[in-house]
């Protein structure tokens with residue numbers, strides 16, 4: 029587990045119990061969405077997902093299992109074939125090293141972050157860069173742009189550069205394609221992602237402060253041309269205030285758009 033000082037600080041801020049009051053205001057509706065036949069997506073809280081693809085590949089993206097939203101029931105993964113990491117911040121690298129040592133998956137990250145993980149004892153790393161595509165366990169994984177930062181901050185405040193932040197486009201075995209934006213602001217080249225890869229589903233951050241909030245995400249939806257959106261990177265901490273309802277409100281005029289609000293640990297069908 030790679031810790032990050034600011035994550036520790038935010039967790040400390042939550043210790044006063046405010047977070048629980050915040051949750052109480054959120055509706056406790058558990059709906060199981062169907063997104064695509066054979067595709068099962070479990071949100072692990074924050075930007076973490078565990079996904080079983082239609083071809084049976086088990087994939088995790090940014091698995092930070094100790095985040096405040098991840099229920100205990102979701103912390104034991106049954107299997108892991110592929111692990112994708114968008115950038116080097118502690119709330120995204122999360123439990124990657126532990127999981128990689130436990131399951132020995134193919135680990136895909138930008139070159140510098142992959143090298144860093146290799147030095148932590150992670151086997152089977154695939155270092156790549158933006159615009160590149162790798163075929164891994166039956167999936168086509170393309171690394172795309174993100175506007176953010178990416179470094180490990182040591183206990184003494186030393187900054188260790190871990191390459192650019194990124195997003196991923198994943199084309200499943202049956203052609204179903206989705207986009208995980210990582211942490212990012214909105215950027216107009218999201219239109220190119222829509223044009224080139226034509227994802228049907230986008231996993232977009234909406235919390236604000238460190239990433240886009242619903243105002244920018246509503247523009248991202250239009251640039252990407254997706255019809256399904258799963259919001260992420262919200263609710264984890266008090267400052268991440270964007271909500272799926274706000275995104276829904278701002279995208280009402282987008283024909284056929286579904287904003288799919290997942291509950292942490294509850295898989296789609």
Ligand SMILES: [Zn+2]
Pocket residue numbers: 115117120176177211238
């Ligand atoms: Zn980040």
